[in-house]
Amino acid sequence: MLQKTFDVHQGKIPDGFLHLEVGAAHVALTAFDENKIASHNFEFYSFDANDDFENVLSQIYAQSSFLKHDYQQVKIVWENARAQYIPVSFYNDSMKDLVYPFVENSLVQQKRLLQKNDVFAVPFSVDEERWNLLHKTFPQAKDAHKYYEIIEQSFASPNDNKLHLLVIFYPEHFIIKANKNGKLQFINAVNFSSGTDVVYYLLNATKQLVTSISDTLATLSGLIDGDSTLFQEIYKYIPHIDVDSAENAAFLKENFGEYPSHFFVPFFKYA
Template identity: 30%
Template sequence: MVQKTFGIYNPETATGAEQFYLELGKSHVATWLKDSNSNVISAFELFEYDAEMSPVFANVLRDVKLVSKIMKDYHPQVQVIWENSECLLVPANYYHEQVSTQYLNIVFGNALHADVSGHTHTATRTAAVFRVPRAWKEAVVMTYPNATFEHKYLGLFNSFNYDRQGLYAFFYRNHFILVVVKQRKVQLMQTFNYQTPEDVLYYILNTCNQYGMDYESTPVRVSGLIDFKSSLYEEMVKYLPDVAVDSLPGNRLGGAFTEQPVHFFVPFFKTTT
């Protein structure tokens, strides 16, 4: 069953020249519009679903489209962002399409009925090698034959070019993406599933230990679906001295977004603003 978590619309900022984004994960579908001239986000929707209760992804996409105000319209530009864990970032010089499947099989194990792709970012000379269930790709192409595809990890990687050092946690409902930056270089980008606040603390503290970073002095920036009154956040600030909210660069959100904390939207917009 698909549930709508957010529906934010700024009709006064819509110009008709919006880029349409569609982020797809194992438990969510997010859509938003960004004005191509001003880079202002004019609308955003987030839908969540239980993958075990909704195993057919084409049905999830169909149900989302039935209730979405954004997806009902025709969009000449459709950018699909895969948000799943089966992705590797490699130097562009080491990316070869003919061995992409072997890269992924070594790290994540073999997968049946998967679509393997690669995408290179020229400026950072980095490539993302990733795979998604073939049924996901087929469902999207059926709905948006003009879609182009990229992976969340590569967009996040490109957004950390100038950060000096710190840990960044982007929270979704039952998982988070952890990014480690040390000496102005991204050292780790990995997705962790969690059920309790203790799970999150373990992953963060263990990561600090593995990368020789003092958790008492390392900045930890959080964003996404995390409530500052939740037990998760309370546990984090109890054990991590330098916890703060991550933010978005510039004034890129329309007026309707002021009713919600900005940090909710950072995981979605950080790669596209």
Template identity: 50%
Template sequence: MIQKTFEILHEPAPLFRLVLEVGEMQLVVTTQNEENTPGKNFEFFSFGKKDNFENVLNEIREQSSLLDKKYQQVKIVWSNSLAQCVPSAVFSEEIAEAVYQNLKNGLTDNKNLLCKNSSITLPYLVNRHQFEVLASHFIDAEYTHKYLEIINHFENFSSSEKTVILVVFYQGHFIICAKQNNQLQFINSLDFSSGTDAVYHILNAVKQLNAEISETRVILSGLIDGDSPLFNEIYKYVPIIDVDAAQNALFLNSDFSEYPSHYFVPFFKYV
């Protein structure tokens, strides 16, 4: 069953670029103008894992106030854990094939996709049925993966701490990305069911990097409340915490003030 979890529509949407973030159980709709500045519009739809995606998308189109318009460009951001970073300097077709085989790990009915920037190439898998449905609705869409969108912004983040960990929360999982000495170390998606789970994964990441939590900056965004048990548990063990902000969407503090602005950072900054 389709549920529109959030809808915020503050002004006519820019008609340059439609952005869809497609997750395992959610689809987020935003818009951008020619300068990649997001419009003051946001729709978040939830659906079941076993729902037929063609029916899901048709229902979303019926409910959406943004999908009934024509856009010059469409960008589809896949948000799943079936992706792996490879340094572009050593990337090859043989490495790509090995990565795809490792990601499949017994999975079937997937489509191989790839996106990259100047330093990272990211082979990833998506559900073939979902891809075909989206391709039939948005013929000339550009495809990318959430990991690369996060990396593109996080690569340029500077901090006085040599170890920085970015944690982007969704419902039931989060994306964790780590830098050390201004070099990307890893990015991954992890499930969690409690604050204890989240703290364990953060501390484990710090341990893997041979760093000290007292000298590590942790940046939080997404679906986490400042007074929630999840945040309080993290605060117990992580002394240096920042709440992420989307500098390209400063209107979040005013026009979207009914919700904490960091809720929307993953969908306005990292796309």
């Protein structure tokens, strides 16, 4: 069943760039003007991952204020775990198939896509039926992957021996990116059902990357409340915590809805 979790509108929606983030169980919408300045508008829809996506999309289309007019460009940001970061110096086109052996065994037909710049490549796959439905609605849309957007916006990190973790929370999973010595170590999406799951994964990252807790800094972003048990459990084990912010959407720090600004940062900063 479709639920509109967030519906914040504080001004006119520009007709420049529409960004749709599509996850297994959510769709988020933001818009930017022709100068890539974010508008003060945001919608987040949640649904069951097994719901008929054509019906979900039809309901969103009927409800969304974003989908009442046309845009110069539409960008679909796919948020899933079926992606791989590869330095471009190691990448060749054959890897587009090789990095996804599980795609061949998937119960859902997958479409293989690629996002690449001069530094790194992110080959990824998406549900082909969803891809077809979205591109039928938005024929000129460009595809992107959330990993790519996150890495591109936060590729550089302090060149020190500290472990810098960026942890972006969704209702039932999180994305974690780890940097050390100025280099990206890994980026993954992980399901969780309790704070214990999250803490275990974070502590395991420090162990695998041979870093003490005192030299670990975790920047938290997305749908995590500072007063929640989840936050308190993370803080208990990793005391050096920062909260993510978006320079391209400074208005989030002001009065953008009734929720903390970091709830919305991933959808404006990594988009």
